[in-house]
Amino acid sequence: MSAGHMAVTTGPAPGPEPEPVVSCAPPHDDCGIRDVLDRLGDKWSVLVVVELASGVRRFKELQRAVDGISQRMLTLTVRRLERDGLVSRTVYPTVPTQVEYELTELGHSLTHLIKALAGWSLDHRAAIAGARRAWDEAAG
Amino acid sequence: MSAGHMAVTTGPAPGPEPEPVVSCAPPHDDCGIRDVLDRLGDKWSVLVVVELASGVRRFKELQRAVDGISQRMLTLTVRRLERDGLVSRTVYPTVPTQVEYELTELGHSLTHLIKALAGWSLDHRAAIAGARRAWDEAAG
DNA sequence: CAGAATCCACAACGATACTG
DNA sequence: CAGTATCGTTGTGGATTCTG
Numbered sequence: 001m002s003a004g005h006m007a008v009t010t011g012p013a014p015g016p017e018p019e020p021v022v023s024c025a026p027p028h029d030d031c032g033i034r035d036v037l038d039r040l041g042d043k044w045s046v047l048v049v050v051e052l053a054s055g056v057r058r059f060k061e062l063q064r065a066v067d068g069i070s071q072r073m074l075t076l077t078v079r080r081l082e083r084d085g086l087v088s089r090t091v092y093p094t095v096p097t098q099v100e101y102e103l104t105e106l107g108h109s110l111t112h113l114i115k116a117l118a119g120w121s122l123d124h125r126a127a128i129a130g131a132r133r134a135w136d137e138a139a140g
Numbered sequence: 141m142s143a144g145h146m147a148v149t150t151g152p153a154p155g156p157e158p159e160p161v162v163s164c165a166p167p168h169d170d171c172g173i174r175d176v177l178d179r180l181g182d183k184w185s186v187l188v189v190v191e192l193a194s195g196v197r198r199f200k201e202l203q204r205a206v207d208g209i210s211q212r213m214l215t216l217t218v219r220r221l222e223r224d225g226l227v228s229r230t231v232y233p234t235v236p237t238q239v240e241y242e243l244t245e246l247g248h249s250l251t252h253l254i255k256a257l258a259g260w261s262l263d264h265r266a267a268i269a270g271a272r273r274a275w276d277e278a279a280g
Numbered sequence: 281c282a283g284a285a286t287c288c289a290c291a292a293c294g295a296t297a298c299t300g
Numbered sequence: 301c302a303g304t305a306t307c308g309t310t311g312t313g314g315a316t317t318c319t320g
Contacts (some may be wrong), residue, residue, distance in 0.1 A: 022255070022258045031261050033259050037180060059302050069296070071303070071304095072294075072305095073292090074303095076293090083271065085270070085271025093143060095301095096302080097301055098302080111161055112260075114173075116169050118162045118251065120176065120249070121176045129176060132225075183312080198282090200298050213313065231282090236281040269287065
Protein backbone atom coordinates (compact mmCIF):
# COMPACT_ATOMS: atom_id res chain seq x y z
CA MET A 1 0.00 0.00 0.00
CA SER A 2 2.63 2.58 1.08
CA ALA A 3 4.69 2.65 -2.07
CA GLY A 4 6.02 6.04 -1.12
CA HIS A 5 6.83 7.95 -4.25
CA MET A 6 9.30 5.64 -5.93
CA ALA A 7 8.22 3.02 -8.40
CA VAL A 8 10.66 1.25 -10.66
CA THR A 9 9.32 0.47 -14.08
CA THR A 10 10.39 -3.12 -13.68
CA GLY A 11 8.14 -4.03 -10.81
CA PRO A 12 6.80 -7.46 -11.74
CA ALA A 13 4.74 -7.50 -8.56
CA PRO A 14 4.93 -10.41 -6.11
CA GLY A 15 1.54 -11.69 -7.30
CA PRO A 16 0.18 -14.09 -4.67
CA GLU A 17 -2.09 -16.43 -6.63
CA PRO A 18 -3.39 -15.82 -10.13
CA GLU A 19 -6.87 -17.27 -9.79
CA PRO A 20 -8.41 -18.49 -13.05
CA VAL A 21 -12.03 -17.43 -12.42
CA VAL A 22 -13.27 -18.52 -15.82
CA SER A 23 -10.38 -20.22 -17.59
CA CYS A 24 -11.66 -20.80 -21.07
CA ALA A 25 -9.67 -20.91 -24.24
CA PRO A 26 -7.10 -18.13 -24.58
CA PRO A 27 -6.80 -15.35 -25.33
CA HIS A 28 -10.37 -14.52 -24.39
CA ASP A 29 -13.08 -16.89 -25.45
CA ASP A 30 -15.25 -15.61 -22.60
CA CYS A 31 -16.91 -19.03 -22.78
CA GLY A 32 -20.57 -18.57 -23.46
CA ILE A 33 -20.82 -15.79 -20.92
CA ARG A 34 -21.46 -13.22 -23.58
CA ASP A 35 -24.53 -15.14 -24.72
CA VAL A 36 -25.97 -15.10 -21.23
CA LEU A 37 -24.99 -11.52 -20.61
CA ASP A 38 -26.63 -10.42 -23.80
CA ARG A 39 -29.88 -11.69 -22.39
CA LEU A 40 -29.20 -10.59 -18.82
CA GLY A 41 -27.80 -7.24 -19.76
CA ASP A 42 -30.67 -5.83 -21.74
CA LYS A 43 -33.23 -3.63 -20.11
CA TRP A 44 -36.15 -6.01 -19.68
CA SER A 45 -35.24 -9.69 -19.86
CA VAL A 46 -34.49 -10.11 -16.18
CA LEU A 47 -37.73 -8.43 -15.15
CA VAL A 48 -39.74 -10.61 -17.51
CA VAL A 49 -38.05 -13.77 -16.29
CA VAL A 50 -38.65 -12.75 -12.70
CA GLU A 51 -42.33 -12.22 -13.41
CA LEU A 52 -42.61 -15.53 -15.26
CA ALA A 53 -40.91 -17.26 -12.35
CA SER A 54 -44.17 -16.82 -10.47
CA GLY A 55 -46.13 -18.70 -13.07
CA VAL A 56 -47.77 -18.64 -16.48
CA ARG A 57 -48.58 -15.21 -17.84
CA ARG A 58 -50.46 -13.81 -20.80
CA PHE A 59 -49.00 -11.06 -22.95
CA LYS A 60 -51.08 -8.30 -21.40
CA GLU A 61 -50.47 -9.63 -17.92
CA LEU A 62 -46.76 -9.46 -18.50
CA GLN A 63 -47.00 -5.93 -19.76
CA ARG A 64 -49.03 -4.84 -16.75
CA ALA A 65 -46.66 -6.61 -14.37
CA VAL A 66 -43.43 -5.26 -15.73
CA ASP A 67 -44.86 -1.77 -16.10
CA GLY A 68 -42.93 0.67 -18.11
CA ILE A 69 -42.32 -1.79 -20.90
CA SER A 70 -43.87 -1.10 -24.30
CA GLN A 71 -45.62 -3.71 -26.43
CA ARG A 72 -42.75 -3.55 -28.82
CA MET A 73 -40.09 -4.23 -26.22
CA LEU A 74 -42.14 -6.93 -24.54
CA THR A 75 -42.54 -8.66 -27.88
CA LEU A 76 -38.85 -8.42 -28.67
CA THR A 77 -37.81 -9.50 -25.20
CA VAL A 78 -40.11 -12.46 -25.06
CA ARG A 79 -39.10 -13.51 -28.58
CA ARG A 80 -35.43 -13.52 -27.68
CA LEU A 81 -36.10 -15.45 -24.51
CA GLU A 82 -38.07 -17.94 -26.55
CA ARG A 83 -35.32 -18.21 -29.11
CA ASP A 84 -32.83 -18.99 -26.38
CA GLY A 85 -35.11 -21.71 -25.07
CA LEU A 86 -35.77 -19.92 -21.79
CA VAL A 87 -39.45 -19.29 -22.40
CA SER A 88 -42.18 -21.28 -24.11
CA ARG A 89 -45.03 -19.67 -26.00
CA THR A 90 -48.47 -21.18 -26.35
CA VAL A 91 -51.11 -19.77 -28.68
CA TYR A 92 -54.79 -20.51 -28.10
CA PRO A 93 -57.09 -20.20 -31.12
CA THR A 94 -59.70 -18.21 -29.25
CA VAL A 95 -61.65 -15.29 -30.70
CA PRO A 96 -59.47 -12.59 -29.27
CA THR A 97 -56.11 -14.26 -29.65
CA GLN A 98 -54.68 -15.48 -26.40
CA VAL A 99 -51.06 -16.34 -25.77
CA GLU A 100 -49.43 -17.75 -22.69
CA TYR A 101 -45.80 -17.50 -21.75
CA GLU A 102 -44.05 -19.82 -19.36
CA LEU A 103 -40.52 -20.48 -18.24
CA THR A 104 -38.95 -23.64 -19.56
CA GLU A 105 -36.71 -25.76 -17.36
CA LEU A 106 -33.77 -23.89 -18.74
CA GLY A 107 -35.49 -20.66 -17.86
CA HIS A 108 -36.13 -21.83 -14.34
CA SER A 109 -32.51 -22.79 -13.92
CA LEU A 110 -31.62 -19.24 -14.87
CA THR A 111 -33.78 -18.15 -11.98
CA HIS A 112 -31.14 -19.41 -9.57
CA LEU A 113 -28.58 -17.19 -11.21
CA ILE A 114 -30.84 -14.17 -11.00
CA LYS A 115 -31.40 -14.97 -7.36
CA ALA A 116 -27.65 -14.99 -6.78
CA LEU A 117 -27.43 -11.73 -8.65
CA ALA A 118 -30.16 -10.16 -6.55
CA GLY A 119 -28.48 -11.41 -3.41
CA TRP A 120 -25.16 -9.89 -4.31
CA SER A 121 -26.86 -6.65 -5.29
CA LEU A 122 -28.62 -6.39 -1.98
CA ASP A 123 -25.50 -7.26 -0.02
CA HIS A 124 -23.39 -4.64 -1.73
CA ARG A 125 -25.75 -1.99 -3.03
CA ALA A 126 -24.87 0.26 -0.11
CA ALA A 127 -21.15 -0.14 -0.79
CA ILE A 128 -21.62 0.61 -4.47
CA ALA A 129 -23.84 3.60 -3.78
CA GLY A 130 -21.26 4.90 -1.32
CA ALA A 131 -18.41 4.46 -3.76
CA ARG A 132 -20.35 6.32 -6.43
CA ARG A 133 -21.20 9.17 -4.09
CA ALA A 134 -17.58 9.47 -3.02
CA TRP A 135 -16.43 9.42 -6.64
CA ASP A 136 -19.00 11.92 -7.79
CA GLU A 137 -18.33 14.45 -5.06
CA ALA A 138 -14.56 13.99 -5.35
CA ALA A 139 -14.49 15.01 -9.00
CA GLY A 140 -17.86 15.17 -10.68
CA MET B 141 -50.14 -29.64 -21.21
CA SER B 142 -52.75 -31.28 -23.48
CA ALA B 143 -55.27 -28.50 -23.54
CA GLY B 144 -56.65 -29.83 -26.77
CA HIS B 145 -58.23 -26.96 -28.62
CA MET B 146 -60.47 -25.54 -25.95
CA ALA B 147 -59.36 -22.80 -23.62
CA VAL B 148 -61.76 -20.82 -21.52
CA THR B 149 -60.79 -17.23 -20.91
CA THR B 150 -61.22 -17.74 -17.20
CA GLY B 151 -58.45 -20.24 -16.66
CA PRO B 152 -56.74 -19.09 -13.46
CA ALA B 153 -54.24 -21.91 -13.84
CA PRO B 154 -53.57 -24.31 -10.97
CA GLY B 155 -50.26 -22.54 -10.26
CA PRO B 156 -48.16 -24.81 -8.04
CA GLU B 157 -45.96 -22.37 -6.13
CA PRO B 158 -45.36 -18.75 -7.04
CA GLU B 159 -41.73 -18.40 -6.09
CA PRO B 160 -40.64 -14.88 -5.19
CA VAL B 161 -37.15 -15.00 -6.76
CA VAL B 162 -36.31 -11.41 -5.91
CA SER B 163 -39.18 -9.99 -3.87
CA CYS B 164 -38.31 -6.33 -3.57
CA ALA B 165 -40.71 -3.47 -3.29
CA PRO B 166 -43.63 -3.66 -5.71
CA PRO B 167 -44.42 -3.06 -8.43
CA HIS B 168 -40.89 -3.52 -9.71
CA ASP B 169 -38.09 -2.00 -7.78
CA ASP B 170 -35.75 -4.62 -9.25
CA CYS B 171 -33.66 -4.08 -6.09
CA GLY B 172 -30.22 -2.89 -7.05
CA ILE B 173 -30.00 -5.50 -9.77
CA ARG B 174 -30.13 -2.88 -12.46
CA ASP B 175 -26.99 -1.25 -11.05
CA VAL B 176 -25.10 -4.51 -11.16
CA LEU B 177 -26.49 -5.45 -14.53
CA ASP B 178 -25.49 -2.11 -15.96
CA ARG B 179 -21.93 -3.00 -15.09
CA LEU B 180 -22.19 -6.67 -15.96
CA GLY B 181 -24.19 -6.15 -19.08
CA ASP B 182 -21.89 -3.87 -21.00
CA LYS B 183 -19.49 -5.26 -23.50
CA TRP B 184 -16.22 -5.21 -21.58
CA SER B 185 -16.59 -4.94 -17.80
CA VAL B 186 -16.76 -8.67 -17.18
CA LEU B 187 -13.69 -9.38 -19.28
CA VAL B 188 -11.72 -6.66 -17.52
CA VAL B 189 -12.75 -7.93 -14.10
CA VAL B 190 -11.82 -11.46 -15.10
CA GLU B 191 -8.40 -10.30 -16.20
CA LEU B 192 -7.87 -8.29 -13.03
CA ALA B 193 -8.89 -11.29 -10.97
CA SER B 194 -5.50 -12.74 -11.86
CA GLY B 195 -3.66 -9.83 -10.34
CA VAL B 196 -2.55 -6.24 -10.78
CA ARG B 197 -2.46 -4.95 -14.35
CA ARG B 198 -1.22 -1.84 -16.11
CA PHE B 199 -3.36 -0.05 -18.67
CA LYS B 200 -1.53 -1.44 -21.65
CA GLU B 201 -1.43 -4.90 -20.14
CA LEU B 202 -5.16 -4.84 -19.77
CA GLN B 203 -5.62 -3.72 -23.32
CA ARG B 204 -3.40 -6.49 -24.63
CA ALA B 205 -5.10 -9.07 -22.43
CA VAL B 206 -8.66 -8.20 -23.31
CA ASP B 207 -7.83 -7.82 -26.99
CA GLY B 208 -10.35 -6.23 -29.18
CA ILE B 209 -10.98 -3.40 -26.74
CA SER B 210 -10.05 0.14 -27.74
CA GLN B 211 -8.22 2.60 -25.48
CA ARG B 212 -11.40 4.59 -25.25
CA MET B 213 -13.53 1.69 -24.11
CA LEU B 214 -10.89 0.44 -21.72
CA THR B 215 -10.70 3.87 -20.16
CA LEU B 216 -14.46 4.15 -19.86
CA THR B 217 -14.85 0.62 -18.54
CA VAL B 218 -12.13 0.95 -15.96
CA ARG B 219 -13.46 4.36 -14.88
CA ARG B 220 -16.92 2.99 -14.30
CA LEU B 221 -15.54 0.03 -12.39
CA GLU B 222 -13.55 2.44 -10.28
CA ARG B 223 -16.55 4.63 -9.69
CA ASP B 224 -18.50 1.64 -8.46
CA GLY B 225 -15.69 0.77 -6.07
CA LEU B 226 -14.85 -2.48 -7.84
CA VAL B 227 -11.41 -1.43 -9.03
CA SER B 228 -8.67 0.70 -7.52
CA ARG B 229 -6.38 2.88 -9.60
CA THR B 230 -2.81 3.75 -8.66
CA VAL B 231 -0.76 6.32 -10.52
CA TYR B 232 3.03 6.24 -10.35
CA PRO B 233 4.83 9.51 -11.12
CA THR B 234 7.35 7.93 -13.45
CA VAL B 235 8.60 9.46 -16.67
CA PRO B 236 6.24 7.64 -18.96
CA THR B 237 3.15 7.67 -16.78
CA GLN B 238 2.39 4.32 -15.24
CA VAL B 239 -0.95 3.28 -13.83
CA GLU B 240 -1.90 0.08 -12.10
CA TYR B 241 -5.37 -1.33 -11.76
CA GLU B 242 -6.41 -3.81 -9.14
CA LEU B 243 -9.62 -5.36 -7.90
CA THR B 244 -10.88 -4.10 -4.58
CA GLU B 245 -12.45 -6.47 -2.09
CA LEU B 246 -15.81 -5.56 -3.52
CA GLY B 247 -14.46 -6.39 -6.95
CA HIS B 248 -13.19 -9.73 -5.78
CA SER B 249 -16.55 -10.56 -4.28
CA LEU B 250 -18.04 -9.91 -7.70
CA THR B 251 -15.69 -12.55 -9.00
CA HIS B 252 -17.76 -15.21 -7.29
CA LEU B 253 -20.79 -14.02 -9.16
CA ILE B 254 -18.98 -14.09 -12.47
CA LYS B 255 -17.81 -17.58 -11.65
CA ALA B 256 -21.41 -18.63 -11.11
CA LEU B 257 -22.29 -16.95 -14.37
CA ALA B 258 -19.54 -18.75 -16.22
CA GLY B 259 -20.58 -22.02 -14.67
CA TRP B 260 -24.16 -21.64 -15.73
CA SER B 261 -23.06 -20.60 -19.20
CA LEU B 262 -20.90 -23.66 -19.62
CA ASP B 263 -23.57 -25.96 -18.27
CA HIS B 264 -26.22 -24.68 -20.63
CA ARG B 265 -24.44 -23.20 -23.60
CA ALA B 266 -25.16 -26.29 -25.64
CA ALA B 267 -28.85 -26.13 -24.76
CA ILE B 268 -29.02 -22.46 -25.67
CA ALA B 269 -27.15 -22.96 -28.90
CA GLY B 270 -29.47 -25.82 -29.78
CA ALA B 271 -32.57 -23.79 -29.01
CA ARG B 272 -31.32 -20.97 -31.20
CA ARG B 273 -30.50 -23.28 -34.04
CA ALA B 274 -33.94 -24.87 -33.83
CA TRP B 275 -35.59 -21.45 -33.73
CA ASP B 276 -33.57 -20.07 -36.60
CA GLU B 277 -34.14 -22.98 -38.91
CA ALA B 278 -37.81 -23.22 -37.97
CA ALA B 279 -38.54 -19.68 -39.06
CA GLY B 280 -35.51 -17.57 -39.79
C1' DC C 281 2.51 5.01 -21.52
C1' DA C 282 -1.99 6.61 -20.28
C1' DG C 283 -5.39 9.27 -21.40
C1' DA C 284 -8.69 13.07 -23.20
C1' DA C 285 -11.30 14.82 -27.13
C1' DT C 286 -13.75 14.57 -31.30
C1' DC C 287 -16.46 12.43 -34.90
C1' DC C 288 -19.26 8.90 -36.66
C1' DA C 289 -21.82 4.37 -37.30
C1' DC C 290 -25.04 1.55 -35.51
C1' DA C 291 -28.01 -0.76 -32.26
C1' DA C 292 -31.34 -0.24 -28.58
C1' DC C 293 -35.32 1.76 -27.05
C1' DG C 294 -39.88 4.50 -26.95
C1' DA C 295 -44.08 6.26 -29.08
C1' DT C 296 -47.44 5.82 -32.37
C1' DA C 297 -50.36 3.76 -35.76
C1' DC C 298 -52.19 -0.20 -37.94
C1' DT C 299 -53.66 -5.43 -38.44
C1' DG C 300 -55.66 -10.35 -37.72
C1' DC D 301 -55.85 -9.42 -27.34
C1' DA D 302 -51.51 -9.91 -29.37
C1' DG D 303 -48.97 -8.51 -32.10
C1' DT D 304 -46.38 -5.99 -36.67
C1' DA D 305 -44.58 -1.75 -39.00
C1' DT D 306 -42.56 2.68 -39.05
C1' DC D 307 -40.27 6.61 -37.24
C1' DG D 308 -37.45 9.47 -34.21
C1' DT D 309 -34.40 9.68 -30.24
C1' DT D 310 -30.82 8.20 -27.43
C1' DG D 311 -26.89 5.50 -26.05
C1' DT D 312 -22.98 2.63 -26.93
C1' DG D 313 -18.92 1.55 -29.11
C1' DG D 314 -15.07 2.09 -32.75
C1' DA D 315 -11.54 4.87 -35.22
C1' DT D 316 -8.70 8.64 -35.11
C1' DT D 317 -6.13 12.48 -33.34
C1' DC D 318 -3.83 15.01 -29.83
C1' DT D 319 -1.59 15.77 -25.09
C1' DG D 320 1.24 15.35 -20.56
